[in-house]
Amino acid sequence: MFSTERKVGPLFLVVLALITALLPLSMHLFFPALPSVMADFSSSEAMVNLTVSVPLFVMALMSLVYGFLSDKFGRRPVLLCSIGFFVLGSVLSAMATDMWMLICGRFLQAAGGGGGLGLARVIARDVFGADRLVKVLSYLTMAYAIGPMVSGPLGGAVVDLGGWRAVLIVASVLGILIGLISFFVIFETNKNVADGSRGQTPFEGYRRLFTNPRFVAFILQSGFTSSVFFTMAAASSFLMIDYLGRSPSEYGLYFICFPFGFLVGSLLSAHVAGRVKVETMVLLGSIVMVVGTLTQAGFLLSGIVTPLTIFLPGFFAISAQGIALPNAQSGAINVAGPLAGSAAGIGVFIQLLAAALATQVYGIIADGTPVPMAIAVSICALLGLVVGSIPFLLSARDARKC
Numbered sequence: 567m568f569s570t571e572r573k574v575g576p577l578f579l580v581v582l583a584l585i586t587a588l589l590p591l592s593m594h595l596f597f598p599a600l601p602s603v604m605a606d607f608s609s610s611e612a613m614v615n616l617t618v619s620v621p622l623f624v625m626a627l628m629s630l631v632y633g634f635l636s637d638k639f640g641r642r643p644v645l646l647c648s649i650g651f652f653v654l655g656s657v658l659s660a661m662a663t664d665m666w667m668l669i670c671g672r673f674l675q676a677a678g679g680g681g682g683l684g685l686a687r688v689i690a691r692d693v694f695g696a697d698r699l700v701k702v703l704s705y706l707t708m709a710y711a712i713g714p715m716v717s718g719p720l721g722g723a724v725v726d727l728g729g730w731r732a733v734l735i736v737a738s739v740l741g742i743l744i745g746l747i748s749f750f751v752i753f754e755t756n757k758n759v760a761d762g763s764r765g766q767t768p769f770e771g772y773r774r775l776f777t778n779p780r781f782v783a784f785i786l787q788s789g790f791t792s793s794v795f796f797t798m799a800a801a802s803s804f805l806m807i808d809y810l811g812r813s814p815s816e817y818g819l820y821f822i823c824f825p826f827g828f829l830v831g832s833l834l835s836a837h838v839a840g841r842v843k844v845e846t847m848v849l850l851g852s853i854v855m856v857v858g859t860l861t862q863a864g865f866l867l868s869g870i871v872t873p874l875t876i877f878l879p880g881f882f883a884i885s886a887q888g889i890a891l892p893n894a895q896s897g898a899i900n901v902a903g904p905l906a907g908s909a910a911g912i913g914v915f916i917q918l919l920a921a922a923l924a925t926q927v928y929g930i931i932a933d934g935t936p937v938p939m940a941i942a943v944s945i946c947a948l949l950g951l952v953v954g955s956i957p958f959l960l961s962a963r964d965a966r967k968c
Contacts, residue, residue: 633911648681831888851890858883
């Protein structure tokens with residue numbers, strides 16, 4: 567078994583960032599390929615969309631599995647296996663001869679890719695400790711945000727040059743490269759495994775975690791803030807293109823405000839890490855998000871609908887996610903103790919599931935006007951503030967007792 571006491575340098579953090587960025591980059595790379603897939607297989611739009619929706623739910627579910635397995639068997643073997651599944655699924659998808667084979671390949675690709683987000687976080691916690699975890703997670707969330715920023719133009723260029731299968735070949739190559747680098751750089755970091763501990767059943771671990779109010783509040787806050795991001799991203803495209811009649815390219819330029827805001831918030835979070843308590847940062851981020859979303863809703867509901875009234879308040883709302891998310895993730899992992907892997911997996915699961923559900927709810931209530939967007943993101947932000955205040959209040963109560 568590899569030692570958990572090795573010294574790590576910048577390369578180790580870079581590899582964790584690559585693992586974190588692999589999942590969103592590879593999944594978003596496929597978006598520009600959807601029309602080509604539909605034409606190639608003479609399929610319906612609903613059928614082609616299964617290559618997107620199915621992977622999202624698979625990633626959410628598999629994050630729970632990987633978290634538990636990493637607590638029981640170690641981080642390194644589980645991580646390498648997940649990358650192997652990702653590569654295998656990418657190759658199978660690239661070789662698909664019909665839609666069902668492509669969906670199966672994407673299923674396997676997502677099952678493998680679902681390990682990266684949670685495992686990178688818990689490995690960071692093992693290696694860098696609780697004191698530096700917020701700063702490290704801020705850098706990892708920045709890597710996560712870069713994926714969607716570059717995947718659109720990169721995926722489009724790859725499809726134009728080599729067709730939709732080329733996107734999956736690129737994903738396979740990226741997976742192989744990151745797998746090889748991880749094999750030589752990532753060592754076993756789970757001290758419980760190194761000491762021979764095998765943990766407990768997943769249901770016992772989940773029960774322990776979900777009876778901890780701090781843990782529940784942290785992961786729910788992450789879920790609600792992620793819901794704001796994805797709902798705002800989905801709704802803003804329809805408002806810009808259909809409601810305002812702007813071009814997709816103009817929308818793409820304005821959309822950069824969202825991931826850029828996330829990067830700004832993450833940088834701020836990294837800058838103050840260790841000097842401000844995570845409970846305070848989560849509450850601060852929750853408050854800023856409510857202010858941003860309610861400001862945006864005020865403009866939209868009053869009929870002042872322009873790109874600036876959509877994206878400028880949205881920039882501040884998503885910046886708030888960059889402030890709160892690393893701290894909420896760090897808080898959830900740190901309160902979990904030896905169940906850190908399971909906690910990281912649950913955190914990813916709640917993020918993906920909440921975002922998927924909120925986006926779907928918005929799709930149901932959407933009526934072509936700005937009203938559903940204003941209502942949906944405001945409710946998610948307010949719920950985020952409610953749960954985000956719980957760790958702060960519990961911390962203040964404990965401080966008074968002392």
